[in-house]
Amino acid sequence: MSAIVHIIDGDPASPAGIDRLLQSCGYRTKAYCSADEILRRIPANEDGSCLVIDIMSADRGVPDLFDRLSRAGSSLPVILLAGDSDVRTGVKAIQAGAEDFFTKPVATEDFIGAVERAISRHRLASEREGWLRTAMMRLRRLTRREREVLEHIVQGRMNKQIAFELGTTERTVKAHRQKVMEKLQIRSGIELGSYAERLGLLEANSR
Numbered sequence: 001m002s003a004i005v006h007i008i009d010g011d012p013a014s015p016a017g018i019d020r021l022l023q024s025c026g027y028r029t030k031a032y033c034s035a036d037e038i039l040r041r042i043p044a045n046e047d048g049s050c051l052v053i054d055i056m057s058a059d060r061g062v063p064d065l066f067d068r069l070s071r072a073g074s075s076l077p078v079i080l081l082a083g084d085s086d087v088r089t090g091v092k093a094i095q096a097g098a099e100d101f102f103t104k105p106v107a108t109e110d111f112i113g114a115v116e117r118a119i120s121r122h123r124l125a126s127e128r129e130g131w132l133r134t135a136m137m138r139l140r141r142l143t144r145r146e147r148e149v150l151e152h153i154v155q156g157r158m159n160k161q162i163a164f165e166l167g168t169t170e171r172t173v174k175a176h177r178q179k180v181m182e183k184l185q186i187r188s189g190i191e192l193g194s195y196a197e198r199l200g201l202l203e204a205n206s207r
Helices: 013-024 035-040 062-071 084-096 108-139 144-154 159-166 170-184 189-198 201-206
Strands: 004-008 028-032 049-054 078-082 100-103
Touching: 004 013, 004 035, 013 028, 013 108, 028 035, 035 062, 049 108, 062 084, 078 084, 078 108, 084 100, 100 108, 108 170, 108 189, 144 159, 144 170, 144 189, 144 201, 159 170, 170 189
Parallel strands: 004 028, 004 049, 049 078, 078 100
Antiparallel strands: none
């Protein structure tokens, strides 16, 4: 499914032009007349999406708009369009977290390039968040003892050392290690090390 671009612009004629441009490049679009409208129906953080906002139509200050979007739970990248007189406002928006900023009229190639970059970044962030949710869900399946064994494994300790630390047998540690690998759906020690690093388990155990 093609990516979707959400458009906020108070000028009824403007979104139609942006719609046609984006749709001709293969994007789906959805237009809103005001920031309040999109905040009432905040779009889900789809896999590959962004917001395009004409700041001339913003109902309130741009920094406030970003704050409102954040509080509403949106993490979609934002691209801003503005008239020449709004450069200062655009700079403030970049400082507030905008993905990109253009004064109008904007070159088509530059604008579409910015949309592609924003959507790619959002898609990558969504993939990372999805991986993290899945990884944490699997981590919570471990028993207390399995979690203890995992903590020792990521510190590079051998089964014999872990058994001594936990006051159990090496055979029992091997059984727990196997359960850890099964529950986390990990096939090798290298993969387990990468998993632990991405979750920050290495840093947590080095303190």
